[in-house]
Amino acid sequence: MDIDLFVQYGPMLLRGLLNTVLCWIVGAAGGIALGFVIAVAMYYGPRPLRYVLRGYIEVIRGTPFLIQLFILYYGGPNIGLRLDPVPAGILGLIIYGSPYYAEIFRAGLQAVPRGMIEAGRAMAMSEGKILRRITLPILMVSSVPPLTNFSIILTKETAILSIVTVPELLYQVQTMSAETFAYMEAMFALALFYWGFVEVISWAGRKLEHKTNAFLSKELSA
Amino acid sequence: MFSWSTIVENLPYLLQATRFTLLVSGLGMGLGLVMGMVLCVARLSPIRWISRIAALYVSFFRGVPLLVQLLLAYYFLPSIGIDIPPLWAAVCSIGLCAAAYIAEILRGALIAVPHGQAEAAAALGMHPFTIWKRILIPQALKISMPSLVNELIMLVKVSSLVSAVGIVELTRMSQSISAATFRPLEIYIAAAAIYLVINLALAGLGQALEKRLDY
Numbered sequence: 001m002d003i004d005l006f007v008q009y010g011p012m013l014l015r016g017l018l019n020t021v022l023c024w025i026v027g028a029a030g031g032i033a034l035g036f037v038i039a040v041a042m043y044y045g046p047r048p049l050r051y052v053l054r055g056y057i058e059v060i061r062g063t064p065f066l067i068q069l070f071i072l073y074y075g076g077p078n079i080g081l082r083l084d085p086v087p088a089g090i091l092g093l094i095i096y097g098s099p100y101y102a103e104i105f106r107a108g109l110q111a112v113p114r115g116m117i118e119a120g121r122a123m124a125m126s127e128g129k130i131l132r133r134i135t136l137p138i139l140m141v142s143s144v145p146p147l148t149n150f151s152i153i154l155t156k157e158t159a160i161l162s163i164v165t166v167p168e169l170l171y172q173v174q175t176m177s178a179e180t181f182a183y184m185e186a187m188f189a190l191a192l193f194y195w196g197f198v199e200v201i202s203w204a205g206r207k208l209e210h211k212t213n214a215f216l217s218k219e220l221s222a
Numbered sequence: 223m224f225s226w227s228t229i230v231e232n233l234p235y236l237l238q239a240t241r242f243t244l245l246v247s248g249l250g251m252g253l254g255l256v257m258g259m260v261l262c263v264a265r266l267s268p269i270r271w272i273s274r275i276a277a278l279y280v281s282f283f284r285g286v287p288l289l290v291q292l293l294l295a296y297y298f299l300p301s302i303g304i305d306i307p308p309l310w311a312a313v314c315s316i317g318l319c320a321a322a323y324i325a326e327i328l329r330g331a332l333i334a335v336p337h338g339q340a341e342a343a344a345a346l347g348m349h350p351f352t353i354w355k356r357i358l359i360p361q362a363l364k365i366s367m368p369s370l371v372n373e374l375i376m377l378v379k380v381s382s383l384v385s386a387v388g389i390v391e392l393t394r395m396s397q398s399i400s401a402a403t404f405r406p407l408e409i410y411i412a413a414a415a416i417y418l419v420i421n422l423a424l425a426g427l428g429q430a431l432e433k434r435l436d437y
Contacts, residue, residue: 063414074410075407160383163289198286
């Protein structure tokens with residue numbers, strides 16, 4: 001393999017990597033925020049709203065991410081939504097991830113022991129205070145493992161953004177190989193890179209999980 | 223304005239291309255199941271290096287984006303002189319990737335079958351082969367059914383990525399039609415609707431199957 005190639009194209013590849021990480025972090029954070037809002041609205045909201053949100057979840061989860069991106073990026077201008085590739089990619093990731101995150105939070109909300117909420121009421125806590133002091137803290141702790149898990153899955157989805165010309169890592173590598181004809185080497189190196197990247201993030205996720213779990217068991221035993 | 227006529231006019235083409243979406247995901251699932259079973263057995267093998275290799279396989283195919291795997295196969299196979307039609311290369315890529323996920327699904331299901339049952343069967347003098355056939359596999363199949371249906375739905379969705387290596391399935395067809403008609407919004411929404419119908423049907427079938435397996 002030609003190492004010089006990677007040196008020569010280093011800055012370009014680095015820019016691609018930064019875009020990948022940017023899209024991933026903003027996309028995951030936005031998806032978590034939107035998913036949380038959806039889950040809370042489904043849990044506490046009126047019935048019609050619940051149906052609408054259920055429909056949203058089913059539609060987004062039942063269609064390919066690539067088609068969603070095409071609707072957003074190529075179909076958007078038809079209804080006056082003109083986005084540059086990077087914002088479109090980030091928005092796409094947020095929309096794509098939100099129903100999965102919403103389901104995680106919904107499951108977490110349902111898993112909050114009813115007795116604790118009833119105990120809060122018996123102590124004359126206001127509903128707002130119960131939410132702030134009981135429901136949310138329990139929810140946050142129990143949701144960390146599945147949230148990390150899905151966020152790791154999302155790192156791989158960022159590669160799809162290259163198809164709608166977001167200059168992320170895969171896109172830059174493809175540009176480089178088109179200019180140098182070194183398709184094979186470049187793609188192979190990229191695969192190894194993603195592999196390492198995902199493994200490192202999974203490892204970090206397990207560490208994080210371990211930390212929250214330790215906190216949880218300490219809290220419960222205290 | 224949202225043009226319904228564009229959708230109606232092009233629907234036959236979209237449906238025609240949908241057959242390839244079903245073909246790629248269906249064959250991918252078939253290959254994934256066969257390879258997944260082999261991998262699962264290898265992963266549970268008491269021989270250390272066999273289970274190591276299987277674990278490495280699973281980690282690689284789950285860690286690398288499928289799009290990168292597809293492109294890798296697309297460039298790699300011709301470069302070593304294997305000249306198979308792109309459609310088969312794509313089916314193989316999807317199947318190899320699905321195998322990694324399916325192996326983990328099956329492994330989880332096998333572990334979930336209570337250990338005492340296999341021990342009881344062994345105590346009754348059942349042959350190990352009979353234990354697998356009569357006790358472990360039927361129960362593991364039932365436990366893993368919801369996840370396997372999920373995996374199939376996932377495959378229908380990721381089959382859209384094979385459009386990137388030039389296979390004319392639903393996504394690629396909608397790209398061509400929207401380029402020709404300048405109506406991307408309508409065409410892509412129609413494509414999304416077709417994917418949604420397929421996946422809802424699969425989910426419904428899966429639920430019916432689960433009910434039948436319930437005893």
